[in-house]
Amino acid sequence: MAGAAAERESVRDGETLYGIADLAAHFDISQRTIRFYEDKGLISPKRVGTQRIYTETDRQRLSLILRAKAIGSKLSEIRTFLDLYGREGEGREKQLRYVIARTGEKIAELEDKRRQIDETLDELRLIHEGSKARLAKFEAR
Amino acid sequence: MAGAAAERESVRDGETLYGIADLAAHFDISQRTIRFYEDKGLISPKRVGTQRIYTETDRQRLSLILRAKAIGSKLSEIRTFLDLYGREGEGREKQLRYVIARTGEKIAELEDKRRQIDETLDELRLIHEGSKARLAKFEAR
């Protein structure tokens, strides 16, 4: 990953840049939302004058933010979440322990959520299939 | 006090009854939260004078509500969610179609959420294990 990043740095000439409208359209969110995330410190685009300029990295960050949101993380959590990804390259012992602890918590939390979703899915499928079967009887008359 | 109510459980029909404090303690939520759900029409306990009395069915309903919340449903959604469970026994054709449609949507939604959680889990495990491996090197010195 560090190698790929370095490589992308070297071909910076060809790096695609985005305006706020581009990202808003791509992710189907409002510009206000993107600015809001910036206020919360989740993304820090470059500026040209006052205008925000987003790099590919920013775009991926935003993608991560949205997925984290989709699985039920709060924005305040997402901030430390992003830090985990950011710190991955660093190797200081204390930070490693921190990352291990936090990711461990999150993993347990998500596994639990997954279990609950599975249970709910089982029940819903029962109702779904049962209703379909009962409907079939109606139509068979 | 409500605990006392649970103890002298209605021997007549053998059904266990609960006070609001019982449920709050059991599910580790506040009494305020339970009353809030009632305001939203999610549960409708019996009353003895002004006091709320919950049956086993109410308890199960509350359990369902909390699980639905845990997987990211909004309270407004949970209301129709509960209707699905309630209507399961009824067999009117139109209602069956409704139930099939709604459960189908929810199933698709949850399956998607499950996928996203799995992806996130994969990434987190990579970071987690990778960090543990790197930490092991530190300690091996």
Added chain:
DNA sequence: GAACTGCTTGACGTATACGTAAGCATGCGC
């Protein structure tokens, strides 16, 4: 029978996650 405890109903406050509107700056296309 006064204090204590638990429950009740408002009414208002709070955190999160944005939406919306107003007003100003900037850049383009003609």
Added chain:
DNA sequence: GCGCATGCTTACGTATACGTCAAGCAGTTC
């Protein structure tokens, strides 16, 4: 040079999901 689109900041508004008093009633205890 002018109008229109696009973007910026500031500020207030909104929906959700509760928390936090405040004040009162109903049993229970001492």
